[in-house]
Amino acid sequence: xxxxxxxxxxxxxxxxxxxxxxxxxxxxxxxxxxxxxxxxxxxxxxxxxxxxxxxxxxxxxxxxxxxxxxxxxxxxxxxxxxxxxxxxxxxxxxxxxxxxxxxxxxxxxxxxxxxxxxxxxxxxxxxxxxxxxxxxxxxxxxxxxxxxxxxxxxxxxxxxxxxxxxxxxxxxxxxxxxxxxxxxxxxxxxxxxxxxxxxxxxxxxxxxxxxxxx
Amino acid sequence: xxxxxxxxxxxxxxxxxxxxxxxxxxxxxxxxxxxxxxxxxxxxxxxxxxxxxxxxxxxxxxxxxxxxxxxxxxxxxxxxxxxxxxxxxxxxxxxxxxxxxxxxxxxxxxxxxxxxxxxxxxxxxxxxxxxxxxxxxxxxxxxxxxxxxxxxxxxxxxxxxxxxxxxxxxxxxxxxxxxxxxxxxxxxxxxxxxxxxxxxxxxxxxxxxxxxxxxxxxxxxxxxxxxxxxxxxxxxxxxxxxxxxxxxxxxxxxxxxxxxxxxxxxxxxxxxxxxxxxxxxxxxxxxxxxxxxxxxxxxxxxxxxxxxxxxxxxxxxxxxxxxxxxxxxxxxxxxxxxxxxxxxxxxxxxxxxxxxxxxxxxxxxxxxxxxxxxxxxxxxxxxxxxxxxxxxxxxxxxxxxxxxxxxxxxxxxxxxxxxxxxxxxxxxxxxxxxxxxxxxxxxxxxxxxxxxxxxxxxxxxxxxxxxxxxxxxxxxxxxxxxxxxxxxxxxxxxxxxxxxxxxxxxxxxxxxxxxxxxxxxxxxxxxxxxxxxxxxxxxxxxxxxxxxxxxxxxxxxxxxxxxxxxxxxxxxxxxxxxxxxxxxxxxxxxxxxxxxxxxxxxxxxxxxxxxxxxxxxxxxxxxxxxxxxxxxxxxxxxxxxxxxxxxxxxxxxxxxxxxxxxxxxxxxxxxxxxxxxxxxxxxxxxxxxxxxxxxxxxxxxxxxxxxxxxxxxxxxxxx
Numbered sequence: 001x002x003x004x005x006x007x008x009x010x011x012x013x014x015x016x017x018x019x020x021x022x023x024x025x026x027x028x029x030x031x032x033x034x035x036x037x038x039x040x041x042x043x044x045x046x047x048x049x050x051x052x053x054x055x056x057x058x059x060x061x062x063x064x065x066x067x068x069x070x071x072x073x074x075x076x077x078x079x080x081x082x083x084x085x086x087x088x089x090x091x092x093x094x095x096x097x098x099x100x101x102x103x104x105x106x107x108x109x110x111x112x113x114x115x116x117x118x119x120x121x122x123x124x125x126x127x128x129x130x131x132x133x134x135x136x137x138x139x140x141x142x143x144x145x146x147x148x149x150x151x152x153x154x155x156x157x158x159x160x161x162x163x164x165x166x167x168x169x170x171x172x173x174x175x176x177x178x179x180x181x182x183x184x185x186x187x188x189x190x191x192x193x194x195x196x197x198x199x200x201x202x203x204x205x206x207x208x209x210x211x212x213x214x
Numbered sequence: 215x216x217x218x219x220x221x222x223x224x225x226x227x228x229x230x231x232x233x234x235x236x237x238x239x240x241x242x243x244x245x246x247x248x249x250x251x252x253x254x255x256x257x258x259x260x261x262x263x264x265x266x267x268x269x270x271x272x273x274x275x276x277x278x279x280x281x282x283x284x285x286x287x288x289x290x291x292x293x294x295x296x297x298x299x300x301x302x303x304x305x306x307x308x309x310x311x312x313x314x315x316x317x318x319x320x321x322x323x324x325x326x327x328x329x330x331x332x333x334x335x336x337x338x339x340x341x342x343x344x345x346x347x348x349x350x351x352x353x354x355x356x357x358x359x360x361x362x363x364x365x366x367x368x369x370x371x372x373x374x375x376x377x378x379x380x381x382x383x384x385x386x387x388x389x390x391x392x393x394x395x396x397x398x399x400x401x402x403x404x405x406x407x408x409x410x411x412x413x414x415x416x417x418x419x420x421x422x423x424x425x426x427x428x429x430x431x432x433x434x435x436x437x438x439x440x441x442x443x444x445x446x447x448x449x450x451x452x453x454x455x456x457x458x459x460x461x462x463x464x465x466x467x468x469x470x471x472x473x474x475x476x477x478x479x480x481x482x483x484x485x486x487x488x489x490x491x492x493x494x495x496x497x498x499x500x501x502x503x504x505x506x507x508x509x510x511x512x513x514x515x516x517x518x519x520x521x522x523x524x525x526x527x528x529x530x531x532x533x534x535x536x537x538x539x540x541x542x543x544x545x546x547x548x549x550x551x552x553x554x555x556x557x558x559x560x561x562x563x564x565x566x567x568x569x570x571x572x573x574x575x576x577x578x579x580x581x582x583x584x585x586x587x588x589x590x591x592x593x594x595x596x597x598x599x600x601x602x603x604x605x606x607x608x609x610x611x612x613x614x615x616x617x618x619x620x621x622x623x624x625x626x627x628x629x630x631x632x633x634x635x636x637x638x639x640x641x642x643x644x645x646x647x648x649x650x651x652x653x654x655x656x657x658x659x660x661x662x663x664x665x666x667x668x669x670x671x672x673x674x675x676x677x678x679x680x681x682x683x684x685x686x687x688x689x690x691x692x693x694x695x696x697x698x699x700x701x702x703x704x705x706x707x708x709x710x711x712x713x714x715x716x717x718x719x720x721x722x723x724x725x726x727x728x729x730x731x732x733x734x735x736x737x738x739x740x741x742x743x744x745x746x747x748x749x750x751x752x753x754x755x756x757x758x759x760x761x762x763x764x765x766x767x768x769x770x771x772x773x774x775x776x777x778x779x780x781x782x783x784x785x786x787x788x789x790x791x792x793x794x795x796x797x798x799x800x801x802x803x804x805x806x807x808x809x810x811x812x813x814x815x816x817x818x819x820x821x822x823x824x825x826x827x828x829x830x831x832x833x834x835x836x837x838x839x840x841x842x843x844x845x846x847x848x849x850x851x852x853x854x855x856x857x858x859x860x861x862x863x864x865x866x867x868x869x870x871x872x873x874x875x876x877x878x879x880x881x882x883x884x885x886x887x888x889x890x891x892x893x894x895x896x897x898x899x900x901x902x903x904x905x906x907x908x909x910x911x912x913x914x915x916x917x918x919x920x921x922x923x924x925x926x927x928x929x930x931x932x933x
Contacts, residue, residue, distance in 0.1 A: 028259035050252040
């Protein structure tokens with residue numbers, strides 16, 4: 001009897017610990033996501049990246065923390081000065097993209113982020129990286145779109161790439177604009193429900209649609 | 215029940231203590247504060263990021279024994295056990311720098327690397343193929359770097375007072391014999407390999423690693439592309455020929471095939487040539503590339519290149535005054551199979567075999583020199599990252615060279631000669647990273663040649679020290695041996711390898727897309743091959759009594775930042791070299807050497823035209839030549855060499871590029887030297903002829919089309 005009580009006790013304790021840690025996880029994620037929403041400067045994103053990095057170390061079975069850590073590092077790279085400084089942060093973001101891919105293989109959201117990351121690495125030195133990285137970015141984004149045709153971010157980044165290339169070569173932007181429009185609709189259709197899933201990136205699609213209508 | 219209670223109690227006591235405040239500062243080894251470091255408690259969400267002043271401050275509800283972790287990019291993670299009991303804690307964290315073998319200090323003495331991957335590069339692959347004077351030849355682009363000399367009638371790489379044959383070409387670490395197209399004397403050649411095959415090049419002007427041998431002056435290491443991303447077809451239509459290539463990529467395997475035809479006949483019928491061609495150079499070639507991913511890191515590569523070429527020209531014989539016909543037929547086959555794999559975090563392996571089969575028939579009127587070389591290089595290397603600070607590269611190699619020569623004088627006499635050499639080599643080299651500022655390399659290479667049954671032990675040393683700014687100093691030293699050229703060994707197989715010794719001091723600074731390099735060196739040659747006259751068939755007239763030295767200064771400046779969309783580089787080399795070798799009868803400056811070489815390469819991209827314009831200026835000061843009508847040896851000087859080349863690459867569509875280029879736009883009549891009759895004429899004068907350019911200028915245009923499913927790719931990196 002004593003034994004049984006003990007076992008039950010332990011089970012209860014474990015569950016409550018788990019519930020407690022799940023609650024702590026959600027709380028930490030919630031706090032970090034709120035801060036990410038407000039982040040503007042390099043330092044803000046550094047703060048946020050550190051938080052997600054801590055969470056990902058603790059909750060290593062979840063892909064969300066590594067996804068957002070990578071996104072925060074990408075944002076740091078966008079705000080850093082100089083190629084080698086920019087690369088330092090995109091390299092760091094790659095670590096977390098790989099980690100996220102390991103936890104959640106075949107996740108369109110992570111593959112789309114990989115495509116976006118290639119775009120940012122490319123933008124650090126477009127003259128010498130364009131040739132090598134633009135096919136890589138297109139490949140990743142194409143993969144993300146085929147995995148989930150309704151992913152707004154994958155469609156939006158792809159529209160961005162297509163639009164840039166069409167403009168550069170003076171060819172028709174119709175396809176790119178149609179995709180941007182579709183991406184925007186997909187953004188609008190995203191559920192309002194708060195969840196940990198990514199919902200960012202709508203403004204870029206809006207800008208592109210705006211550009212297309214001009 | 216009691217136990218149960220105890221557990222519950224333990225469980226709840228977690229909350230009975232209050233909060234603990236942790237604060238402190240994060241510093242590096244030299245006491246400078248580190249902002250942005252992630253400071254947190256292990257297995258918790260509690261933590262902070264260090265402020266711009268390096269300080270951190272956070273509270274936690276955890277207590278008891280906990281682990282504090284501090285991490286920051288470029289430093290080793292820091293862990294410390296702490297006891298939390300609601301008393302405020304103040305901690306000073308010192309982070310230790312992490313040794314970065316890729317982006318930290320690197321050995322740069324003598325080395326010009328170009329790669330997509332590493333950042334500390336001087337040239338990128340794309341730079342090589344868009345250089346105006348290069349006309350798509352890797353060697354042409356390398357020739358705009360300091361340490362090289364313009365030798366217009368040759369087209370080979372002459373490095374730091376060394377002859378063309380002293381530079382060796384390697385593909386994926388394996389030797390390429392006859393890396394240049396076969397040609398006749400005074401008609402310049404080109405490298406055989408398309409720049410499009412390689413993702414990176416490493417050009418060493420001396421003091422190179424123990425991994426490379428059998429080169430007295432320079433090693434040009436070409437690293438072939440990895441797995442292709444897409445299935446595509448490439449079509450090139452050029453003023454001098456055309457090619458078609460198809461690449462098919464599956465999940466783990468890819469296959470490419472290419473057929474190319476080069477024919478200068480139509481071009482040379484239109485544009486007037488200084489050479490009297492009987493048959494202008496023409497060739498047909500094929501290429502096959504296979505890539506297979508064996509596992510995550512294991513990659514097998516196979517490359518096969520075959521080529522048949524022909525040319526012949528007429529020339530007045532300076533002795534007889536009659537017309538000579540000089541021609542060459544060449545059959546070439548190169549196979550390179552290699553495999554590399556990362557076994558684990560500490561060990562990686564590379565191995566492979568290359569085979570070159572080269573046969574040339576060189577004809578002078580009725581006389582035929584038929585030469586065939588079959589050579590093989592096999593190599594196995596292992597890289598061991600013994601510790602964070604030490605890595606070891608070691609390997610074993612076997613070179614085999616079988617050379618046959620048959621010389622037919624009309625129908626009267628035939629001489630057949632041959633030799634077979636086995637060369638065994640082992641090397642080991644250690645890199646010691648004392649810190650991110652200081653690296654030391656020591657290596658040794660042993661070689662045994664079966665031809666003369668000699669053993670050589672060559673030390674190689676190098677070190678680099680990085681200064682506070684982005685600058686660094688490098689030193690390198692090395693001893694090198696190289697087997698005598700085939701034409702000499704076949705006459706006198708007892709000739710011993712030639713020797714060289716290099717001392718190099720280098721300073722390099724790479725900052726914000728600008729590169730500055732200055733390098734000074736001293737080079738000593740010994741045991742150089744000497745003989746009486748060229749094509750002497752008496753073995754007794756050959757010996758190893760030659761020697762020489764070279765010293766000089768190389769300066770390189772590249773700037774990709776000052777002018778928008780513009781990239782330019784400037785190279786200057788000064789070299790002072792003298793030697794007694796081959797048919798010299800005293801120590802003298804060799805005929806290929808110009809003391810001052812200078813080049814400027816400019817590339818400018820005009821976005822509105824989608825066109826990259828390029829221009830190259832090459833200058834080489836006068837060269838010495840021997841005029842038998844005057845007293846002394848190497849007694850005369852050529853005028854200086856000057857050339858301005860321009861090019862334009864226009865992106866017509868996403869997948870179509872038009873490329874135009876012209877060498878020597880101002881049509882300067884460059885003279886490389888003079889040749890003389892072997893005997894004086896009736897007036898007692900040796901008749902002379904200038905050695906000059908094939909034509910005033912070489913104009914090239916090409917249309918490059920790439921067909922893929924999504925039409926995203928073009929051949930820009932194919933030019």
